[in-house]
Amino acid sequence: MRIAIYSNPTGGSVKVTKQLKSSLAAANFILDNDRPDVVITVGGDGTLLSAFHHYRHQLNHVRFVGIHTGHLGFYTDWRDFEVEELVDSLKQDTGQKVDYPLVDVDITYVDGNVKHFIALNESTVKKAVNTLVCDIYIKGKLFERFRGDGLCISTPTGSTGYNKSIGGAVVDPSLVGIQLGEIASINNRVFRTLGSPIIVGKDQYLDLVLRTNDRLIVGCDQMQAHDLDNPKEVRKIHYQISQSHISFASYRHTNFWQRVDESFIGGLK
The missing domain is CATH 3.40.50.10330 (Probable inorganic polyphosphate/atp-NAD kinase; domain 1)
Structure with missing residues (x-):
């Protein structure tokens, strides 16, 4: 060995x-x-x-x-x-061994290029300044337009980390899926979001379509950060449960x- x-x-x-x-x-x-x-x-x-x-x-x-x-x-x-x-x-x-799920993160650009990341705990999308505005699609269907500081997409095992600190649910790892949590969303009589975390199953996926021109930061596990200096160049950010997994002895x-x-x-x- x-x-x-x-x-x-x-x-x-x-x-x-x-x-x-x-x-x-x-x-x-x-x-x-x-x-x-x-x-x-x-x-x-x-x-x-x-x-x-x-x-x-x-x-x-x-x-x-x-x-x-x-x-x-x-x-x-x-x-x-x-x-x-x-x-x-x-x-x-x-x-x-025991296996835990991971989440794939794919940033697709308008020119067709794709940058791939993978996260064990979570991925975050945050604005460097001002407000993040993006449309959230669940399995290809528009769900809502989000306005706020950012979004956190977490795995079940990652649900006890940053996700929990923003009010997300703690999820049993046997329930394979991904959780979407809002970071300081704007909710008033003009702008509305669901205002609570959502959990989608392993056969679902999330797409974020950006509606902003300001610089964004996409992070994975607080270990990797990818700057999107020009969000207009990005077609979507795609999240789904990965076919890969992490194994513990x-x-x-x-x-x-x-x-x-x-x-x-x-x-x-």
Whole structure:
């Protein structure tokens, strides 16, 4: 088995990475950062998101494992003091995994060119200045004209991130679909939007047709940002559940709702 280690540069993570490398070498695992079978991240959810985008072109054969060196994360199942237990689990590996959905982001230009992105948590469309105006289509049918600061399109697992902070619903990952959340929409007697998040199923898709001339920023997982300096050049921004997915090696995988409880409620029983 070929293993890559993807770590953040903080002191605690560096210490764990050193121990992990030593234990993996002693167990005769191959360290390979180019073509790994398993990617072990050391840090937190931000580190795992960064690793996901680094290995996004290898998702069909890579599985991820997260070691968190701070607070409990939504994608990290192991603590920093459990390195030896993780290595023991790797020795017993049979390819077991759990998959989570991703969202495809395609920016189609009027000249036919398409720029493709993929997100594990969410994609956002925001104005650099002034107000974002765009028409929202659901599976080809016009739904509404949005005016406001921006829009957030999230996956079920990403529903606990930025989506939740703008009033979106927390969605069970077994319900595959995408959620559209409004960021500070304008609602008055002249301009109206639904004013609440919507969730569409995996067989649906969203298209955003821009009605603005000012600069926009399209982001993915707060890791990638693409500037649209001239929105007139864009025909649409297309969102749908990806045929690709992220796989986690499920030696021990914390229940999603347990994570929600521990992260936001405090584990009250």
